[in-house]
Amino acid sequence: MSEYKDITELLGIEYPIVQGGMAWVADHHLAAAVSAGGGLGLIAAASAPAEWVREQIRALRKLTDKPFGVNVTLMSPFAEDVVKVVIEEKVPVVTTGAGNPGKYMEALKEIGTIVIPVVAASTLAKRMERAGADAVVAEGSESGGHIGETSTMNLVPQVVDAVSIPVIAAGGIADGRGAAAAFLLGAKGVQVGTRFIVAKEANVAQAYKDRVLAAGDNDTVVTGRFTGHPVRSLKNKLMREILSKEKDEISLEEFETLMSGTLRRAVVEGDVDHGSLMSGQSAGLVTKEQPAAEILREIADGMKAAYLSKAAYFGD
Numbered sequence: 140m141s142e143y144k145d146i147t148e149l150l151g152i153e154y155p156i157v158q159g160g161m162a163w164v165a166d167h168h169l170a171a172a173v174s175a176g177g178g179l180g181l182i183a184a185a186s187a188p189a190e191w192v193r194e195q196i197r198a199l200r201k202l203t204d205k206p207f208g209v210n211v212t213l214m215s216p217f218a219e220d221v222v223k224v225v226i227e228e229k230v231p232v233v234t235t236g237a238g239n240p241g242k243y244m245e246a247l248k249e250i251g252t253i254v255i256p257v258v259a260a261s262t263l264a265k266r267m268e269r270a271g272a273d274a275v276v277a278e279g280s281e282s283g284g285h286i287g288e289t290s291t292m293n294l295v296p297q298v299v300d301a302v303s304i305p306v307i308a309a310g311g312i313a314d315g316r317g318a319a320a321a322f323l324l325g326a327k328g329v330q331v332g333t334r335f336i337v338a339k340e341a342n343v344a345q346a347y348k349d350r351v352l353a354a355g356d357n358d359t360v361v362t363g364r365f366t367g368h369p370v371r372s373l374k375n376k377l378m379r380e381i382l383s384k385e386k387d388e389i390s391l392e393e394f395e396t397l398m399s400g401t402l403r404r405a406v407v408e409g410d411v412d413h414g415s416l417m418s419g420q421s422a423g424l425v426t427k428e429q430p431a432a433e434i435l436r437e438i439a440d441g442m443k444a445a446y447l448s449k450a451a452y453f454g455d
């Protein structure tokens with residue numbers, strides 16, 4: 140029996156830790172390692188074609204029989220086809236990002252898929268609860284990639300107050316202290332992204348991993364605010380160029396041309412100057428490459444230690 144309630148029972152996992160659905164980073168290798176290690180691994184569908192997602196699901200199932208999920212980016216032109224594949228393959232869990240998954244909810248629920256929308260505001264969290272979501276991930280603006288406006292410290296308790304379904308906290312959580320803090324804010328689980336970029340099983344160019352490992356607390360920037368889709372990444376040559384162009388009112392077309400293919404360039408080619416090094420602010424807490432299972436154990440053990448070290452103070 141797991142010592143944690145709610146999310147572990149809902150998802151059939153050992154630790155209340157979900158891996159972030161990181162585009163290009165979260166393929167079946169990382170997801171299988173996280174699931175086999177006792178967390179919930181996710182394959183990030185990102186903007187990949189649906190058949191790629193099917194291959195990833197089948198490849199993951201060859202590596203582990205533990206529960207796993209697929210993260211669907213709703214802005215993807217293939218989102219609808221990806222949802223079809225997820226249903227055909229009977230994927231146990233779906234998380235969604237960068238939009239409202241309302242129109243897919245019924246079909247997913249019908250086959251018993253657990254649906255966990257990622258939200259960056261309590262308004263969407265409430266709508267998702269009404270639409271039948273099993274839980275939500277409340278993702279604060281410390282996160283990497285596409286972000287909302289509100290920090291984890293403020294977002295999580297407000298989403299917890301707004302809904303009755305379990306809330307999984309995300310954004311800025313990379314160790315046991317952050318996870319314990321999220322639980323004190325009312326979360327029943329945590330989602331961790333950035334720390335898994337440097338997991339041994341993550342198929343990420345070493346140069347990208349090295350940048351995450353070297354980053355400090357002030358090394359991320361947010362670009363693209365004017366597009367309505369702000370994105371957090373590590374500071375590098377590309378981001379400095381984009382930030383300076385944003386000051387001079389760059390057009391949306393020019394911005395999109397500059398950004399096009401840059402995540403792949405970083406993750407696959409290891410071009411850390413001209414690629415997008417998406418990362419959360421927790422990169423400063425990430426200091427070593429480790430197997431995913433070890434990361435999960437450290438966070439779970441650290442969470443308990445952080446709680447116990449304050450128990451006397453809280454009168455426990």
Ligand code: TUI
Pocket residue numbers: 162212214235236237238239257258259263278283284285286287368370
């Ligand atoms: O989705 C993410 N993180 C992502 S998606 C992504 S791919 C991308 N690349 C460039 C530009 C934009 C996307 C990289 N990282 N996290 C979950 C998340 N969802 N964060 C924020 C949101 C969100 C934002 C607005 C969810 C819903 C929303 O509005 C929905 C509505 O219609 O009310």
